[in-house]
Amino acid sequence: MRFSAPTPVMSRPVRVCAVQxxxxxxxxxxxxxxxxxxxxxxxxxxxxxxxVFPELLGAQLLGLTSGEGEPAEVMRRLAEEQAGAFDALFCRLANEYERIIVAGTMPRLDGARLLNVSSIYFPGYDPLHQAKLHLTPAERTLWNFSPGRDLLVVDSDFGKFAVAVCYDVQFPELAKILCNHHGVQLIVVPYMTDDRRGSCRVGTCARARAIENQIYTVTAGMVGSLPLVTYFTSQYAQSGMYTPSDFAFPVDGIATEAAANVGQVIVADLDLSMLDRARQHGSVQTFRDSQNDTLHTRFDGEVRTVSRRVGFRLTHGTS
Structure with a gap:
């Protein structure tokens, strides 16, 4: 029998608020x-x-774009006309409130290509951008989005985190690249789905990524509607924060979860040091065991790690 506890490790907590x-x-x-x-x-x-805000948060500005046209044309004009004001707003909020904000996604132009981009705002810094890599049929055919090519890892005060936009979390290889090879322990998932099936796909896959990689995942979805705006007439979400499934964590692997399809926020303290302990002493060690298996994934894009230090807030429960 084991009568001694594992060697204590320094707490690395982050308090996360997901906005439904x-x-x-x-x-x-x-x-x-x-x-x-x-x-x-x-x-x-x-x-x-x-x-953390949901995917296509900037779509609320669609009614402010000039002129009419096909959905792809309107989405492109939204990127042209509102991306600058969107950045200015979230830079101001990050600075005034002294918070790190993942502002869902906003359509952005990369030359002639239209991307669905999640932006991360730190107090005192320019925004960081993560484009969505995998596109749904509607994103390809209705809005003419192009896929992103690269991955961003943010090395912060509490540890390394990354963004997987909605559909991206449904591809295990992406999370494995981020976690196994680049040290990510928290993946945030801004998403937008129009029915319960879509929301369940995102939530189920986020929970699976947390178990497979022994990390935390956070989903933030959108509810409500924009009347008469194609693909925004009805949204469904049940946002959540998910953990590995082991003794140190909630028995169902859910740190917290929103009520379905109502506007609200959820908040939880996520301690990344608990992940270190689970990876070393857990009932299973999926993270460690995946380091040495033969299921390797090749990624042709660039994985860029950017360091951002704030250091004035991250003190919840520090030991």
């Missing part, structure tokens, strides 16, 4: 800014270090 965002029609950019800031303010009330 309630989409609604707006009249101007100021309406959008107030709506977004109301959620950031709630995250601030909970003293969250990291605030």
């Amino acid at each position: 965002y309630a989409l609604r029609s707006i009249s101007n950019f100021e309406d959008f800014a107030r709506h977004v800031e109301s959620y950031v303010d709630v995250g601030d009330d909970y003293d969250a270090d990291l605030i």
Whole structure:
């Protein structure tokens, strides 16, 4: 029998707030800014270090774009006309509230290519960008998005994290590359789905990635609608934060989960040092065992690690 506990490790906590965002029609950019800031303010009330918004958050601005046209044309104009104001808003919020914000996604132009891009805002820094790599049929044919090519790893005060946008979390190879080869222990998943089936796909795969790699995953989805806007007339989400399935974690592997299909925020403290302990002393060691198996994945893109240090907030429960 084991009567001695594992060697203590230094706590590395991060308090995460996932926003289950309630989409609604707006009249101007100021309406959008107030709506977004109301959620950031709630995250601030909970003293969250990291605030995560859902995929295609910027689509709420579609009604403000000039002219009419096919969905792909309108989405391209949204990127042309609103990306700068979107960045300015979230840079201001990150600085004023002193929080790290993953602002869901916004369409952005890369030359002639239209990308679905998640942006990460740190106080005092320029934004970091992660384009979505895998595209759904609607993204390819309706909006004419192009896939991203590269991966971003953010080396922060609490540890390394990355963004997998919606469909990307449904590909185990992507998470394995990030975790096995680049040290990621937290993957945040901004997503947008229009029914319960889609939301279940995202949530189930996020839970699987947490178990396979012994990491934390955080999903943030969108609810509500933009009347008469194609593919935004109905959204469904049940956001959650997921853990490995072992003794040190909740018995069902769920740190917290939102009520289905209502606007709200969820908050949880995620201690990355517990992942280190689970990988060394857990009932199973899927992370360690995957290092030496023969299931290797080749990635042709670039994986870029960027260091961002804030250091003034991440003190919850530090030992």
